[in-house]
Amino acid sequence: MCEAFKNNYQLCEEIGRGKFGTISRCFHPISGSFFACKTIDKRPLTDPTDRECLENEPKIMTLLSPHPNIVKILDVFENDDSLSMVMELCEPFTLYDKIVQRTFSDGEAASLMKQLLEALSHCHKLGVVHRDVKPENLLFDGRNNLKVADFGSAVWLPEGRCIGGVVGTPYYIAPEVLMGREYNEKVDVWSAGVILYIMLAGVPPFYGESAAEIFEAVLRGNLRFPTRIFRTVSPEAKDLLRKMICRDVSKRFSADQALRHPWIQNGGESAEE
Structure with a gap:
């Protein structure tokens, strides 16, 4: 987990899993609001296609935001080992x-x-x-x-x-x-x-x-x-x-x-x- 993320958010419980990472609830102390954080461990991703998708996802979500029917991305934190995307928190059902x-x-x-x-x-x-x-x-x-x-x-x-x-x-x-x-x-x-x-x-x-x-x-x-x-x-x-x-x-x-x-x-x- 990036230090910059830890300086801004508090990570809470896991609420789901995606293709490449885990999704957890996180808390933003300054605003007093909860968000969703998708965290991806980059180290196991050796396939070039997977790496490309990893790099593209935050860019694509930023391009698409805001739209009322697409999950909004708010923050991106990245270091050599991991990528964390902070997004709006949705209901716990799909x-x-x-x-x-x-x-x-x-x-x-x-x-x-x-x-x-x-x-x-x-x-x-x-x-x-x-x-x-x-x-x-x-x-x-x-x-x-x-x-x-x-x-x-x-x-x-x-x-x-x-x-x-x-x-x-x-x-x-x-x-x-x-x-x-x-x-x-x-x-x-x-x-x-x-x-x-x-x-x-x-x-x-x-x-x-x-x-x-x-x-x-x-x-x-x-x-x-x-x-x-x-x-x-x-x-x-x-x-x-x-x-x-x-x-x-x-x-x-x-x-x-x-x-x-x-x-x-x-x-x-x-x-x-």
Whole structure:
């Protein structure tokens, strides 16, 4: 831990873990406020790609701040051995914690998806691809606003360019990533579509008993809406899902296009309502 951090903050209990580091609560005596501190031990990170992500994360978060649906970064402390990022403190539960308890109505899901798409649209306009959009990385502030967190896998993508590298989490990873192709920011839209499907259905669209089986299901991309599960879900919601979870990247919606979809615009209400 950097001495400069210790001079400004008091480290409290651990509250979570990210891809590269631990997240703890910390206290700022001058303001009397609590924040979250992500601390990364740089010494085990020998892979150049991991080192690059480590260096990029605070820069990317600073570029993206402030945005109402992205976790705000406040301070960065670094020495030869560690990196500490002080961020706003969110609630101790994630969207994943909510999803495992129940399914969501069209209105609830549309409200949350709009916030996620607003954040992704902001990222993409600034050339940032998150690459690991999943419920565990979606937090909430004290007013229950959704906040995108953990930019440890994020990269800058120059306009009109593509990137490579298999990054992501099995259920949410886009097929073009698994196929080893170059890809663009629409991988985040695929992941967001999978999250929307799970919010409405309570199950993922592509399932397997192992990571390999999940990957096979994602590559097949056979999107189905079982009547038993989707009987209360509107046709408009299904239409948006088809356009977000679309294997053909050229036809897949961008975050901006998804935001303009009638289901999002109408807060999850169907045309009949």
